Amino acid sequence: SVPAETVERERNIVVEQMKADPKMAGKTDDMIGKIAEGKLNAFFKENTLTAQPFVKDSSKSVGDYLKSSGDLQVTEFKRVALG
Secondary structure (H helix, E strand, C coil): CCCHHHHHHHHHHHHHHHHHCHHHCCCCHHHHHHHHHHHHHHHHHHHCHHHCEECCEEEEEHHHHHHHCCCCCCCCCCCCCCC
């Protein structure tokens, strides 16, 4: 899991970037907050292991698979990149 202070720091960065964007000029702070939350969720889904889709069943995340499979935990992983 991502530490709360990291999440808050990233949220503040995204919100400030959006407030500086001329396309967001007419948006309320509430709307900007919701858009920022969606961007953060997408970022964490792509960049944290337990939020990524499980390779053998993409309808589940790695975290969901670990929970549903009993007493499993990640002890090691390898990152593979193509291209």
